[in-house]
Every structure is written in structure tokens, then in C-alpha cells.
Amino acid sequence: MFKIPEDRTRKLEGMRERGINPYALRYPETITVGEAHALIEAGGTPEVRVAGRVMAIRHHGKSAFLKLKDSTGMIQLYFQRDRIGEDEYKAYKLLDLGDFVGVEGECGRTRTEEATIFANSYKVLTKSLLPPPEKWHGLRDVELRYRHRYVDLFANDDVTAVFRLRSKVVSEIRRYMEDDGFLEVETPMMHPIAGGATARPFITHHNTLDMELYLRIAPELYLKRLLVGGLDRVFEVNRSFRNEGISPRHNPEYTMLEAYQAYSDYYGMMELTEGLIKHAIAKALGTEIKELDYQGKKINLAGSWARKSYSDLLQEKSGISLTSSESEVRDCAKKLGIETEGIDHWKLLNEIFEDTVEASLIDPTFVIDYPVPISPLAKRKEDDPNVAERFELFIAGMEIVNAFSELNDPLDQEERFRQQVETKDEEAPAEVDMDYVMALAYGMPPAGGMGMGVDRLVMLITNSPSIRDVILFPLLRRTAGSETTPPPDGSDGDEDSCQ
RNA sequence: GGGGGCAUAGCUCAGCUGGUAGAGCAACCGCCUUUUAAGCGGUAGGCCGAAGGUUCGAAUCCUUCUGCCCCUACCA
Known part of the structure; x- marks a missing residue:
């Protein structure tokens, strides 16, 4: 106290x-x-x-x-x-x-x-x-800064500046999307099935309906239902929730932009992404920026951003290719010190990719054409059914965007959902979202879709080393008795609303 | 989950190989009608994160716990 x-x-x-x-x-x-x-x-x-x-x-x-x-x-x-x-x-x-x-x-x-x-x-x-706090040094103690952000804000002008920039970035994202004919929508944050990404969800419960609900891990499946409904260009600046580790790049709740565009594909999404990010940076910083300094790394934003295939990068950095045998991949993973027990081939391959390739992608790079088994919502390439029309954008070694040509074949989708469910992976959905499959069965136009980590983009623009520096109230452990006073009757509080 | 680090006054920080707590800012009392990290003189403020242990003696050494930070793992 x-x-x-x-x-x-x-x-x-x-x-x-x-x-x-x-x-x-x-x-x-x-x-x-x-x-x-x-x-x-x-x-x-x-x-x-x-x-x-x-x-x-x-x-x-x-x-x-x-x-x-x-x-x-x-x-x-x-x-x-x-x-x-x-x-x-x-x-x-x-x-x-x-x-x-x-x-x-x-x-x-x-x-x-x-x-x-x-x-x-x-x-x-x-x-x-x-x-x-002290007038010259301001508030330095990072724990106090995060726990009592209001003090941090009035004592440290540079902190306020970061959040002003963040606000500017978000409003410029909205402006860019709207100017491009996208409609901003709001979809549920409480989902009966946690889909649209692979991550462990937060679980909650609705009393009256006596129903388990999941805080959304991604709005993807709802936004694509809107494509079925005829809203050809939609986006949502959304808070999503993932019940996973906390790190300088991860907060359990974080902000994404997700956008879907009918009749487009992942190439269209690359253009949208590049234009959007360049716009947001230029407007936020007030000038056309050719080079960004992020934590001592020079990031060259000028020109068209590089597009490199997943398979080429993997081959180049690790010697492994998409056609490498199961044992070659396992050997390589072991050499890198990656835990291989009970991990399936494609996941291992992707871990090798993350280990060997990602950190080297400093200048903006579209990594394109991912293996289908780790891309359950992306369309297959016409000339190679094992490869999905999917890209991720990396800047400063950080994944900023994930996008694909959206899978709209209901039967293929149902099959891939089933495979996910069968893995019984903690991060996989517990059941197939049949309503989504049904939506696809009515017909979803061909479309490109993208999801962008807004917090990470703001980290880049504000040169912040930690995601906590760009989230006003990052999640911290609750300390014993420090934030609240127990109610006078000694109970734990409002029992009606506590689950 | 594993490894490392940090925790001293309201704030920012000193405190050496163990000898009983310090500065600056803020506060309080004086002086000062153009200062700007104002100045000068004085005062007060601490269970040294918590609990154990070693020791004649612990902020300091050891153990455990709590919180935070970094690395790592899962992930975006």
C-alpha cells in the first residue's frame, strides 16, 4: 500500500x-x-x-x-x-x-x-x-513504471511521446485502410471455439448460458465469414489473447490489424502491407523515412521490399529443404539443440527455420510460400500442392505480418481442421468449427488476408526494445496486497462475478 | 518451465574483503521579487524486499520465499 x-x-x-x-x-x-x-x-x-x-x-x-x-x-x-x-x-x-x-x-x-x-x-x-518522482531522472524503476503507468506518463515525457506515436500509427492505419475501401468491423472477442490461429486460449464461462467461452486468439474466422456475407473488404483493429509466455516481444493480450480483401491474393496482400506500413511510418514520424534505426540495427525501408522463398532461405541457412527426409530434419534439429521428442516433421522444420533464418531478416523481407501443414488456413499453390500461398513479413528479425491467399474450399478446410484436432495439441482447437466450414460451403470469394502485429510495428517505429514499452498497461503478476484492500468482511470479494 | 541478475529514504543512487546507514532531488524551518536541475544556512526522514541461518557482530556471507529485469523454451 x-x-x-x-x-x-x-x-x-x-x-x-x-x-x-x-x-x-x-x-x-x-x-x-x-x-x-x-x-x-x-x-x-x-x-x-x-x-x-x-x-x-x-x-x-x-x-x-x-x-x-x-x-x-x-x-x-x-x-x-x-x-x-x-x-x-x-x-x-x-x-x-x-x-x-x-x-x-x-x-x-x-x-x-x-x-x-x-x-x-x-x-x-x-x-x-x-x-x-525526482524531477531530473524521472521514474526509472521499470516495475514501478509499468505498475503505475500514470506516474511514468507525467514524469517521463519520452514515454508519453511513445504512446502518442502509437495512437498516430493506429489512426493512420485506419485512415489508409478506409481510403482503400476497407470497412472497419467488430467481431466477437468471446469465441465458443478458439480458432484462426494456433495458440493456447484463455478460457472463461458464461453463467446464464452455462457455456465455456474462449477469449479470441484471432478474429480471422469471423472476418472471413463477412467475406461470405458480401463485405468484400473488411478489417478489424483487434485485441487478441494468447495464454502463453511473456517476453520482450509477447504480451498475453496484444493488438493486431487483420484485413481481408475479396478477389485478391497474397501478392495483393504484400502490396497492401508494404503500402500500409510505409504510410504509417511516414505519417507517424512526419516524413518519408528511408532508414529506421532499431536498437542499433539499420533498417532500410527504401524501394520494393525483398521477397524470398521459405524454402530457399531454409536451404541457404540450414542446408535443409522441404523435401529433406524425416531423419535429415531430425538430425539438423538436434544439432541446433531443438527438442525433437514428439514434435512432428513440419513443426520441426519450421523450428529450424525460426532458429536459423529469422534473426537474419533485418531489412523488411517477405518470406513467401510456406509448407501447407503449418498453414491450415492458406490456399495451396496451383503448381505445388505441398506449398501454401502464404507469406510472413520480417523486420529487424521480428515477425510483423502473416498473410495468405485464403483457403475457401470447404472440403479441404474441413479436412485440415480435422487433422489439427487429431493432433490433440494443446494449441490446436478442440473441435472442428463446422459453422465456418458451412460458411465456406455457401461460397467465399477468392481473397487475400493479412494479420499485422501492431505492437511490434510500434516498437520498430519508436525504437522500443520491449513490447511493454508500447503497451500502456502490460500484464504483470499481481503482488500480494499491494493493489487492493480486502473487503471488510474478509471474503475474497464479489462472489457473483468470480469464477 | 530452466539459467543469470537486481531489490538500500517518497524518487535517483553510493555503501570495497562483515564493525551497526550516506549523497542529490523532493519535504520541513529560515533568507532571497527574473529563476530555470536556482542559490545559501539549518532540520527531519530507514525493520537496507520478507523469513531463516552463519557470526561476538550482517545492508554486506549462506538458504528459502516474493517481485521485477535479461537470456532460454512456447508463441506473434
């Missing part, structure tokens, strides 16, 4: 004694700090009204400088006793770092030319009872 320092409580009471509401109801008709700066830049000395959080106070006897911060920036305030009056000047001693105040005053500059609001009056808007 936390302790409120006595000096702050004392000041809170001091405010109330003076008839000041430490939690004011409102402070309307303000301009932003950014607007105030613009007015000062324009050379005037207008009267303005601003509001924000006090980030610094420098007392000078009968005057004081304060720094006021709002979401548009920081501006200096100058409180002079003679200007704001004896009483108000005395009361300003009750202000602390972290408090919110509203100020009226005249814009101008100090003799060092710093833009400043010379306060005529001020109003306490919110008393802060906990001291902010």
Missing part, C-alpha cells in the same frame, strides 16, 4: 480552512499551454487562462517561478506577491509539486526571454497527496 505524507495532509487541511476546495469542480474557458506559447511567439502580451499540473516550484522570497504542464507542453508561471496579492501569495505555500492549478495572467517573457505567464490569480484545481 502507500502512505500519504503528513505535510501534504496538512496542506490539504490548510486549504479547507481557507475555504479552498482542494478538488475544484471545474475550470472552464482555458487555452492550452501550447496555445499560450503560440500567442507569446506571436509577440503579444494577452491575458490568458491556463490549467495544468505543477511540475516545479522555485521560491524567491516574495516571488516564485512555477512550471505548469498540460498535455500540450510546459510553461513557466511567475507569481509575484505584489501582483497576485498578499493573501493569495501566502496561500500558494500550500501548493506542492504534482498539484493541478488554474492560472489567469498576462503572457510575456522574462529577461532571459523565457515565455512566461505573469499570474494575476490562480485557483487550486486538485491537491496531489503523493509526491512525484
Whole structure:
């Protein structure tokens, strides 16, 4: 838990004694700090009204400088006793770092030319009872930063900048997709069958229907039902959930863009992907970017991005090919220290690929034509039924996009679903999604589809080493008693809603 | 799940091979009406993450636990 320092409580009471509401109801008709700066830049000395959080106070006897911060920036305030009056000047001693105040005053500059609001009056808007972090270093402790992101945000401007960029990226993704004729849709997050990807799901339960539900691991199968329904271009910026490990590149809930385009295919998806990512980067960073620096790696974004076949890359880096025998693949895997016990041939092959190839794909590279057995939702190539029309886009060794020409043969789909179910793999769906097969049976137009990891794209653009740096509230273990107070009756809380 | 690292004041950090706790910022009290990581003088603040152990003596050494970080595994 936390302790409120006595000096702050004392000041809170001091405010109330003076008839000041430490939690004011409102402070309307303000301009932003950014607007105030613009007015000062324009050379005037207008009267303005601003509001924000006090980030610094420098007392000078009968005057004081304060720094006021709002979401548009920081501006200096100058409180002079003679200007704001004896009483108000005395009361300003009750202000602390972290408090919110509203100020009226005249814009101008100090003799060092710093833009400043010379306060005529001020109003306490919110008393802060906990001291902010150290003013120079900010909040460094990563655990506190993630657990108390609100502090991280107001103490560390670079953190705020990352999340502003993230927001920009997401809105530019939407703009690009809409401009290309895609319709944004929302599909269920609670699924009766966890399909559309291979991953362990989170399980939940609906009481009234007495039904097991899974948090979606991907929206794919619902979006493709919409293609059957005649919505030819759809996308969803979606949160999906996977009950798996946490790492610098994995959070149990994460954001994807999934998009489906009728009459297109995976080549079309490559064009869409490249255009979309280039657009998002250019708009987010405000300029056409040819090279991105990610964690010391130079990423060349210029020109058309490379397209290399899965099989060629595998051959080149590991000596294994798609036609290598079972024992060749096993030997190779063993040499790489990959666990081979009970792992099937194609999965092993893919692990060899991940081990030997992925890290080397720094510049954007479309890896194309994956083996069919690890691509259960992709169409087979016409000239090679063992290879699927599928690509993954890698940047900086990270998988950013997975896409394919969508399988729309209901009988083939049903067969591949059955094979998945039969593996009894924990990550495979427990049953065949017959409604989806039925949808395909009504006929789904040929289509390309793609799924893009938005968090990872934002990592690249903001040069963030960990996915947690681009997720406002990453999942952390709950610490004993630190975040909540137990209810007074000693029970575990609301039993109606706890399962 | 396996391996390594970290945990000291509200915050950022020192604390050597064991001898009983330090700085800066923030806070409090003074002085200061143009400072800007303001300055000067003073004060207060700690069960050194938790529990055991070794020792005359533990922030320091050992064990266990908790949390976080990194690597690894599963995955995107």
C-alpha cells in the first residue's frame, strides 16, 4: 500500500480552512499551454487562462517561478506577491509539486526571454497527496513504471511521446485502410471455439448460458465469414489473447490489424502491407523515412521490399529443404539443440527455420510460400500442392505480418481442421468449427488476408526494445496486497462475478 | 518451465574483503521579487524486499520465499 505524507495532509487541511476546495469542480474557458506559447511567439502580451499540473516550484522570497504542464507542453508561471496579492501569495505555500492549478495572467517573457505567464490569480484545481518522482531522472524503476503507468506518463515525457506515436500509427492505419475501401468491423472477442490461429486460449464461462467461452486468439474466422456475407473488404483493429509466455516481444493480450480483401491474393496482400506500413511510418514520424534505426540495427525501408522463398532461405541457412527426409530434419534439429521428442516433421522444420533464418531478416523481407501443414488456413499453390500461398513479413528479425491467399474450399478446410484436432495439441482447437466450414460451403470469394502485429510495428517505429514499452498497461503478476484492500468482511470479494 | 541478475529514504543512487546507514532531488524551518536541475544556512526522514541461518557482530556471507529485469523454451 502507500502512505500519504503528513505535510501534504496538512496542506490539504490548510486549504479547507481557507475555504479552498482542494478538488475544484471545474475550470472552464482555458487555452492550452501550447496555445499560450503560440500567442507569446506571436509577440503579444494577452491575458490568458491556463490549467495544468505543477511540475516545479522555485521560491524567491516574495516571488516564485512555477512550471505548469498540460498535455500540450510546459510553461513557466511567475507569481509575484505584489501582483497576485498578499493573501493569495501566502496561500500558494500550500501548493506542492504534482498539484493541478488554474492560472489567469498576462503572457510575456522574462529577461532571459523565457515565455512566461505573469499570474494575476490562480485557483487550486486538485491537491496531489503523493509526491512525484525526482524531477531530473524521472521514474526509472521499470516495475514501478509499468505498475503505475500514470506516474511514468507525467514524469517521463519520452514515454508519453511513445504512446502518442502509437495512437498516430493506429489512426493512420485506419485512415489508409478506409481510403482503400476497407470497412472497419467488430467481431466477437468471446469465441465458443478458439480458432484462426494456433495458440493456447484463455478460457472463461458464461453463467446464464452455462457455456465455456474462449477469449479470441484471432478474429480471422469471423472476418472471413463477412467475406461470405458480401463485405468484400473488411478489417478489424483487434485485441487478441494468447495464454502463453511473456517476453520482450509477447504480451498475453496484444493488438493486431487483420484485413481481408475479396478477389485478391497474397501478392495483393504484400502490396497492401508494404503500402500500409510505409504510410504509417511516414505519417507517424512526419516524413518519408528511408532508414529506421532499431536498437542499433539499420533498417532500410527504401524501394520494393525483398521477397524470398521459405524454402530457399531454409536451404541457404540450414542446408535443409522441404523435401529433406524425416531423419535429415531430425538430425539438423538436434544439432541446433531443438527438442525433437514428439514434435512432428513440419513443426520441426519450421523450428529450424525460426532458429536459423529469422534473426537474419533485418531489412523488411517477405518470406513467401510456406509448407501447407503449418498453414491450415492458406490456399495451396496451383503448381505445388505441398506449398501454401502464404507469406510472413520480417523486420529487424521480428515477425510483423502473416498473410495468405485464403483457403475457401470447404472440403479441404474441413479436412485440415480435422487433422489439427487429431493432433490433440494443446494449441490446436478442440473441435472442428463446422459453422465456418458451412460458411465456406455457401461460397467465399477468392481473397487475400493479412494479420499485422501492431505492437511490434510500434516498437520498430519508436525504437522500443520491449513490447511493454508500447503497451500502456502490460500484464504483470499481481503482488500480494499491494493493489487492493480486502473487503471488510474478509471474503475474497464479489462472489457473483468470480469464477 | 530452466539459467543469470537486481531489490538500500517518497524518487535517483553510493555503501570495497562483515564493525551497526550516506549523497542529490523532493519535504520541513529560515533568507532571497527574473529563476530555470536556482542559490545559501539549518532540520527531519530507514525493520537496507520478507523469513531463516552463519557470526561476538550482517545492508554486506549462506538458504528459502516474493517481485521485477535479461537470456532460454512456447508463441506473434
